[in-house]
Amino acid sequence: MTRWLAALPLIVLVALGALFGLYALNRNPQVQPQALVGKPMPDLTLPDLDNGRPVRLHELTAQGPVLVNFFASWCAPCEIEHPQLVALRNQQVRVVGIAYKDAPQNTQSFLTRLGDPFAQRLVDRDGRAGVEFGVTGVPETYVVGRDGVIIAKHTGPLEEADAQRLVAQMR
Numbered sequence: 001m002t003r004w005l006a007a008l009p010l011i012v013l014v015a016l017g018a019l020f021g022l023y024a025l026n027r028n029p030q031v032q033p034q035a036l037v038g039k040p041m042p043d044l045t046l047p048d049l050d051n052g053r054p055v056r057l058h059e060l061t062a063q064g065p066v067l068v069n070f071f072a073s074w075c076a077p078c079e080i081e082h083p084q085l086v087a088l089r090n091q092q093v094r095v096v097g098i099a100y101k102d103a104p105q106n107t108q109s110f111l112t113r114l115g116d117p118f119a120q121r122l123v124d125r126d127g128r129a130g131v132e133f134g135v136t137g138v139p140e141t142y143v144v145g146r147d148g149v150i151i152a153k154h155t156g157p158l159e160e161a162d163a164q165r166l167v168a169q170m171r
Contacts, residue, residue, distance in 0.1 A: 036150045041068075041142070042132035049104055049121035057129075058148050060096055060120060065151070065170040067095045068142040070124070070135050072102040073110035078139045081157035085117035093167055096120045100138050101127045143169050 036042075041061075045054045060066055069085060071078040088095055097118035099107040104123055111121070124130055133142065141158060143151040143166050152169045154162050 036134050036142075037153055039150060041144050041148045041150055042129070044129050044132060046098065046122040046124060046129055049099060049107060049123050055120065055122055057096075057122075061144055061146050061148050063094070065094075065143065065145050066119075067093060067166060067170070068098060068133075068144055069095055069118075070098050070100045070130055070133070070138050070140045072100045072138050073106040074102065075138045077157040079110075079114065081139050081159075082114045082117070084158040084160060084163045086115050087160070088163055088167065089117040089119075091167070093170070094119045096122065098122045098124050098129060100124050100130050100135065141166060145170075 041057060043056075043058055045056045047053065048055050057068075060068075067088065071081075085095055085097075095118050097120070099121065101124065102110075104125075107121070107123070111118075122129075127135075130138075133140075136155060139157055141154045143153075145151050152166060154166060158166075
């Protein structure tokens with residue numbers, strides 16, 4: 001009987017390992033939470049990066065659909081996706097950049113160094129807008145329709161195929 005008691009912790013550990021292993025095998029890591037897709041964009045006002053003037057996000061959709069991109073100067077994947085954002089700008093796609101939990105001077109340096117692909121640059125210094133949007137990590141990009149409803153969401157750095165898929169959803 002004492003042998004069973006001595007082996008009990010090992011048996012419990014193996015059982016827990018099997019349970020977690022089965023969970024991981026049946027979980028798709030590519031599935032991204034799409035909680036706000038099909039719902040109105042949060043009604044937020046954020047300061048403009050250049051002059052600090054408050055900008056209401058809903059006003060940005062008055063001219064038509066827009067891509068909203070959360071990024072940061074400290075984010076390596078944001079630097080990887082940056083050429084795709086520049087390419088979108090060159091295709092006349094309106095992209096609004098929201099600097100997530102970043103110091104404005106660092107954001108300015110980042111955009112000066114890599115080029116500025118954004119039609120509008122906003123600051124989310126404390127991350128409140130990111131929480132409202134459901135940002136799980138930067139970069140994240142949202143397609144927002146003229147009516148202010150979120151049409152699609154992409155988590156992670158945009159590759160060319162991702163960017164074109166989002167642009168197609170804007171039309």
